[in-house]
Amino acid sequence: QPQLQESGPGLVKPSETLSLTCTVSGDSISGSSYYWSWIRQPPGKGLEWVGSVFRTGDSHYTPSLKSRVSISVDTSKNQFSLRLRSVTATDTAVYFCARHAAGFDYWGQGALVTVSS
């Protein structure tokens, strides 16, 4: 049973870069045929797909964030990471990492990231 765990700073200043890492256990990113994804949820609001990465590094992003976001994978550490540049208060959200199979079938517990000075 795969387990995913987000880690990273919970507070980021406006205009700086948000960085989160998702560590996967119970499954091998390098051996899987799945995309590994980031999804966010602003406080009190719905879910928004941020982007996904394949074991090869092939990545896809939601159009509204494409100019500011990058997702990378480190198969040696069984991790994938999110970087979101030039953040504003509207980027404040719980960020979830998830495995994308037939739907997002395994999720991390989520990491609240607040953008504030």
Place this chain on the structure above:
Amino acid sequence: QSVLTQPPSASGPPGQRVTISCSGSRSNIGNNDVNWYQQFPGTAPKLLINNNDHRPSGVPGRFSGSKSGTSASLAISGLQSGDEANYYCATWDDSLNGPVFGGGTKLTVL
């Protein structure tokens, strides 16, 4: 504004059946499978239904999904107080080339 449209709320008494709708377009629901998620406050979403009508292992048979054209529905029968949660539909969107979610429906068991 979400690409997929869900009612913001739904409710029903214990034991009854409730359905939650999800409306989209040809580029998303019309061409792709729909998944449903259940989310309790403060927790991660849980995959409830995938491929329109398939229940992952461990999901009770009280939950069922269906799809017709550009709409999908989640039905919950034998409502229980423990079903109070937010429910989200999701699918792939060919125009956006990525997954999209509905705005979510808050289910209240009266």
